[in-house]
Amino acid sequence: MPKLANRITQTSKKSYGMVAKAGGLAGSGRDLIHLELGKPFHDTPAHIIEATVDAMRRGEVHYSDLAGLYDFRVAIADKLVGYNKMEVGPQDVLVTNGLTQASFAAFMALVEEGDEVILLEPYYPQHLGKIEMAGGRPVTVTLDPSDGYRLDPVRIAAAITPRTKAIVLVNPCNPTGRVYSRQELEGVAQLAREHDLFVISDEVYDHIVFDRETHVSIATLPGMKDRTVSMYAFTKAYAMDGWRLGYLVAAPALMSGLAKIVATEVTHVNTFIQHGGRAALTGPEAVLRDMVADDQRKRDLVVARLNQMPGVTCPMPQGTIYAFPDISAVGLTSQEAADRLLDEADVVVESGAFYGPAGEGRLRICFGSESTERLTLAMDRMQKFFNAL
Numbered sequence: 001m002p003k004l005a006n007r008i009t010q011t012s013k014k015s016y017g018m019v020a021k022a023g024g025l026a027g028s029g030r031d032l033i034h035l036e037l038g039k040p041f042h043d044t045p046a047h048i049i050e051a052t053v054d055a056m057r058r059g060e061v062h063y064s065d066l067a068g069l070y071d072f073r074v075a076i077a078d079k080l081v082g083y084n085k086m087e088v089g090p091q092d093v094l095v096t097n098g099l100t101q102a103s104f105a106a107f108m109a110l111v112e113e114g115d116e117v118i119l120l121e122p123y124y125p126q127h128l129g130k131i132e133m134a135g136g137r138p139v140t141v142t143l144d145p146s147d148g149y150r151l152d153p154v155r156i157a158a159a160i161t162p163r164t165k166a167i168v169l170v171n172p173c174n175p176t177g178r179v180y181s182r183q184e185l186e187g188v189a190q191l192a193r194e195h196d197l198f199v200i201s202d203e204v205y206d207h208i209v210f211d212r213e214t215h216v217s218i219a220t221l222p223g224m225k226d227r228t229v230s231m232y233a234f235t236k237a238y239a240m241d242g243w244r245l246g247y248l249v250a251a252p253a254l255m256s257g258l259a260k261i262v263a264t265e266v267t268h269v270n271t272f273i274q275h276g277g278r279a280a281l282t283g284p285e286a287v288l289r290d291m292v293a294d295d296q297r298k299r300d301l302v303v304a305r306l307n308q309m310p311g312v313t314c315p316m317p318q319g320t321i322y323a324f325p326d327i328s329a330v331g332l333t334s335q336e337a338a339d340r341l342l343d344e345a346d347v348v349v350e351s352g353a354f355y356g357p358a359g360e361g362r363l364r365i366c367f368g369s370e371s372t373e374r375l376t377l378a379m380d381r382m383q384k385f386f387n388a389l
């Protein structure tokens with residue numbers, strides 16, 4: 001039996017991919033523009049920071065409930081009822097260290113040695129690593145780029161075998177920027193019901209949807225509540241990436257296993273951080289709206305500029321903070337283009353192939369991590385690069 005770490009063939013961007021490569025240039029004096037990592041541009045809103053500092057000063061520095069502070073879970077449940085349209089209460093919620101720990105718990109609790117887990121490609125690489133860590137076998141299903149990476153039930157059904165345990169969904173999708181329609185989700189839900197599968201649903205971008213798109217949580221579709229682990233975080237929408245705060249929601253039959261894993265791993269999330277999370281959920285909603293509106297303006301800028309570059313075609317992301325332009329016409333692989341943009345244009349973007357072979361011919365560009373001025377400069381540099389090819 002290999003050590004756990006040896007099972008993981010691919011890990012996070014911080015140790016692999018352009019983040020690691022550009023990180024090696026820190027201190028080189030080069031003016032790199034970083035569009036490779038989904039790190040929010042804004043700082044955490046002040047009222048969230050104040051509530052956290054207040055909590056520390058009040059002495060909220062001791063152990064909390066293992067599942068998370070009760071009042072915090074009440075606020076989360078209210079958000080899930082109001083925004084995600086779920087019928088849940090605080091007992092259905094487990095507070096985690098970011099979405100990363102929620103998905104760790106989900107894969108560890110649901111996947112047994114030899115189980116197959118379907119990953120839709122392009123996929124989020126950390127999910128792949130966690131399936132492997134749990135002893136499962138990731139089975140990738142390639143979504144069709146020419147069909148807008150639509151959730152295609154025929155392709156997914158073809159990958160289902162008697163060993164299939166779960167389907168992983170990322171909605172809104174990193175890296176494609178797709179926000180799946182109710183009808184697309186219904187196709188996946190129908191397969192899950194028919195074949196008795198779980199759905200592990202990463203909804204870290206649930207608030208970051210544009211043009212009045214509606215985010216639909218697959219757990220709200222008929223028959224899905226008991227077979228879905230829905231996972232969220234404060235990371236992106238509230239600009240709280242360094243706080244490491246997230247949560248999952250699951251049916252009672254799954255919750256005991258999930259809670260056991262989190263309690264065994266970390267006991268619980270830092271108590272005062274949870275007070276900050278509660279302030280985020282109960283504080284002014286305008287803060288969230290303004291940050292998403294800023295993301296939308298930046299999306300519009302970046303997508304318009306990318307579409308002016310020769311050989312580059314960029315579909316409009318419906319959500320997330322990523323553009324996923326098609327550069328297959330320029331005669332470079334994704335990795336070659338990302339490497340040359342770093343070397344020749346001082347712009348760091350991620351190769352589409354980082355998200356699996358279905359991402360070949362694409363770049364992933366984060367428009368949510370820089371100021372408008374820096375994004376404009378990045379687009380000027382990229383324009384010059386593609387003009388000169």
Ligand SMILES: Cc1ncc(COP(=O)(O)O)c(C=O)c1O
Pocket residue numbers: 038097098099100101124170174202204233234235241245246
């Ligand atoms: C799809 C997806 N899931 C999970 C995460 C990680 O979330 P967290 O920082 O809350 O652990 C990210 C971060 O980029 C993401 O894009």
